[in-house]
Amino acid sequence: MQQHTLTGYGTALLRVSLGAMYLAHSILLKLLTYGLDGTAGYFSSIGLPAWLAYLTFAAEAAGGVMLVLGIYTRAVVLSLVPALAGAIIWAHGANGWVFTAPGGGWEYPLFLIAASIAQALLGDGAFALRPSPKLAGVPAH
Template sequence: MSLFAFANDHTGRLLLRLGIGFTLLLHGVAKVGEHAVLSDIATHLQQIHLPGWLSHGVFVGEIIAPIMLLLGFQTRLAAALVIINMLAALGLYHLPHILTLTPHGGWRIELEVMWLFGAFALLLMGSGRYAIRPD
């Protein structure tokens, strides 16, 4: 038996769901109760003529969607929500950082881009077998 006999597409999808879901959920939970964060997001939205109440969408994209990914429930919908959230974050906050590196040589927006592209992959592939509701 091969050392990698356990490896398959379904295991890969599970690992991708867990990686994106867990790290993004922690990012979202840190915003709970932080009214200054919601106020800042609302201000950015209003500057581009969108209603400030849309700032609460951060909780959909960074708490609800990651929980859905972790569970494997409506994975493609959850991935779409993460994509929308990441595009909004990139558009509202990170456009000036697209060509910027950190002091350690990493891309300034690497985390957001990894979440974005990981969510795109899950949107295309679905949850895999190891999910509450496989698709």
């Protein structure tokens, strides 16, 4: 196989993995574990507006589906980075590095930010249904 083909497959693997993570974080954690009202209550408890929990849930769920399918990957991952940065600032930053710390540390959201930025730089990868527009000077695989 040619290198660009392997790169395309690796980029697609990253895209689908990120999509599955965002789906799990929204559907399994926010909806099925805590419930949307419980998630909204948590957001309120840390000083964020309750409505932001519903917006975050919708963005993660829709973004996860779009990533798995390969629809506008670059825009999706970049639009989800602010929520992850907010998770570090408002929810996990004071809890220390390790995510298993009480209240969850900030290693997990920081890693997801790094992976999302890498995905934005790499592009869609193989098997994307609606590839992202090319960025000037950044090759799409």
